[in-house]
Each structure stands twice: as C-alpha cells, then as structure tokens.
Amino acid sequence: MNKIFNYLIFLVLFTSIYSCKKSGYGNYPGGDIGPYIAIFDVRSLYKGQDVPLTKEALLGSTSITGVVVSDHSGNNIPENLIMVQDGRRLSQLRGIALDLGADAKSYTPGDSVIIDVEGGVLKRVNGTLQI
Numbered sequence: 001m002n003k004i005f006n007y008l009i010f011l012v013l014f015t016s017i018y019s020c021k022k023s024g025y026g027n028y029p030g031g032d033i034g035p036y037i038a039i040f041d042v043r044s045l046y047k048g049q050d051v052p053l054t055k056e057a058l059l060g061s062t063s064i065t066g067v068v069v070s071d072h073s074g075n076n077i078p079e080n081l082i083m084v085q086d087g088r089r090l091s092q093l094r095g096i097a098l099d100l101g102a103d104a105k106s107y108t109p110g111d112s113v114i115i116d117v118e119g120g121v122l123k124r125v126n127g128t129l130q131i
Helices: 002-019 039-043 101-106
Strands: 063-068 081-086 094-099 112-116 121-125 128-130
Touching (some): 039 094
C-alpha cells in the first residue's frame, strides 16, 4: 500500500512539473513594447562600429524622445546637428546628437521632440556620437 502511494505521488508531481507551459521573457500576452527607447539604451548599442537602427536593434521600439539643449544662435555647434537629452532610464541624464540637416536651425533649447530613429545609423563622427 505504501509503495502504491509513493508511486502515485511521484506520478502526480511528474505530471504537474512537465505539463506546465513555460513562457519566456517577452511572451506576456497583456502588454506591448513601448514605441520610445531611452537615449541611455541607444548609446549602449554603440561598440566602436556603426550600428543600423532597426526595430530589432532597438528592442522593439522605434523612436526617441527628449529635450533640445543645443542653441544655434551662438554658432558654436555644427549647422546640421541638434543635441537632445532625456532621463527616461534609471533617471540617468544622457544626450545624443541628431543630424537633421538644414532643419536643425529651426529647433531652440527647451523644445520637446519625438524622433523616429528606425532606419537611422548610430555612429561616431569627429568624436560625437550621433544618429
């Protein structure tokens, strides 16, 4: 009787352990990846070589958001760049340069921006990390 009881307990435990469906990271059915990735995380993608910014590289996101901190009125920054900062990740204030061409002059310090960076390239140009 004791032997049958032990086999029965073993069978129940074995069945319960192997019948559970395992769900890995990212398989949660109740949520979606947000469209915005922190500049902190974008900067960490750069490892010395140009990085194409795809949705997969950006961990499912496609855009960055931040506040413009560059001022073109003093002519102390290249005409095609704006500098953007955010503190979305771990309250760490990080910034990055964005090459917007001639449109860069239309942004002033304090402007809030949302930039779709999917399809861009993260690279270091003359010592400045930029998209």
